[in-house]
Amino acid sequence: MTITARLLTGAAMLAALGATAAAADTLADLEAAAKKEGMLTVIALPHDWCNYGAVIEGFKKKYPEIQVNELNPNAGSGDEIEAIKANKGNTGPQAPDVIDVxxxxxxxxxxxxxxxPYKVATWDEIPDSVKDPEGYWYGDYYGVLAMGVNKDIVAEAPTSFADLTDAKYANAVAMPGDPRTGNSSMMTVYAAGLATDGKLAGADALNAGIAWFKALKDSSNLVPVNGSAQNLAQGTTPIYFDWDYNLLAMRDKLDGNPPVEVVIPSDSVIAGVYVQAISAFAPHPNAAKLWMEYLYSDEGQIGWLSGYCHPIRFNAMAAAGKLPADLMAKLPPAEAYSKAVFPSLDEQGAAKKATADNWAAQMGVN
Known part of the structure; x- marks a missing residue:
């Protein structure tokens, strides 16, 4: 029999929901089936992104019988999708079981x-607005776009998109990657568009953002190099955009060498939700489901919070008093997020299409 399992609240039984993987009647059965598979293949999980290094280690410690095979930690969301397509008939180590996009x-x-599809035990605590009702994908964490600033090179940190157009930021501003393949970069362009006109949305916001970045490139303020912790520390990209959780983790890791300021732009606060999903062709479907159960458990959610990510069960866990006070004290003040805009699924879809259609032509890139 084939099922998709969902642990019932307060019970160990898994509900039959009609998927394509092997049966598992209890959590213990799922664990046994996953251990028999012996491997989980993940992709695009940098260890310094959202504390994924510690999250992966936590899963390995709990299930030492399951080898975690990590593919291309620096891949973007588009790369993850292409990896599934390219390995539909492949049961080897190059076929991802799960994606985070x-x-x-x-x-x-x-x-x-x-x-x-697969629904985890804590399914009911995932907001309906960020999950597929059938369980094909569901939100895992979110953050807002921010700027990381090398204070050794940029003494006066910008506070907004508008500030970045000043000539004093020549050869200083970067994105983490190509917006056609990376969600954080695409949403950076979207945020730039909103900074020019807060009433824009979808393709209009994205296209306005492309125009803004083209002007930044023409003024020589935009650096044609991907922003990264190494490039920021070396001064190649002394200002670059990324999700707040990545930049805050980078700030801590650099530990003052150089000093880094993390700034949430005052004129455009864009929140981004990432989602988890299991490949339809996963070679290790039970290990994939067990990984999902771990990620959406209290332990997994707090693991993400330790990396400055807001886990998707944040509100439910806060109401239940499950969020450690010491972790909450390390996050930026709540008022920094008060103007956050969460683009809808339709708006993001339209933005994604506009990026594919217009970015290369407008920016003069391949």
Missing amino acids: GLSFGPAAKAEGLLQ
């Missing part, structure tokens, strides 16, 4: 038949 990539992958 930007919100707009979840529905698109479902529509292409690339995902299989």
Whole structure:
């Protein structure tokens, strides 16, 4: 019999929901089936992104019988989707079992038949607005776009997108990657568009953002190099955009060498939700489901919070008094997030199409 399992609240039984993987009647059965598979293949999980290094170690410590095979930690959301497509008939180590992608990539992958449904035990605590009702994809964490600033090189940190157009930031500003393949970069362009006109949305916001970045490139303020912790520390990209949790973790890791300031732009606060999903062709479907159960458990959610990510069960866990006070004290003040805009799924889908259609032509890149 084939099922998709969901642990019932307060019970160990898993509900039969009609998926394509092997049966598991209890959590213990799921654990046994996953251990028999002996491997989990993940992709695009840098250890310094959202504390994934510690999260992976936590899973390995809990299930030492399962080898975690890590593919291309620096891949973008588009790369993850392509990895599923390229390995449909491959049961070897190059076929990802699970993906962690930007919100707009979840529905698109479902529509292409690339995902299989699964609902975790804590399903009811995931907001309906960020999950597929059938369980093909669901939100895992979110953050807001921010600027990381090397204070050794940039003495006066910018506070907004508008500030970045000043000539004093020549050859200083970067994005983490190509917006056609990376969700954080695409949403950076989107945020720039909103900074020019807060009433814009979808493709209009994205296209306005492309125009803004083209002007930044023409003024020589935009650096044609991907922003990273190494490039920021070396001064190649002394200002670069990324999710707040990545930049805060980078700040801590650099530990003052150089000093880094993390700034949430005052004129455009864009929140981004990432989602988890299981490949329809996962070679290790039970290990994939067990990984999901771990990520959405209290332990997994607090693991993400330790990396400055807001876990998707944040509100439910806060109401239940499950969030450690010491972790909460390390996050930016709540008022920094008060103007956050969460682009809808339709708006992100339209932005994704506009990026594919217009970025290369406007920016003069391949």
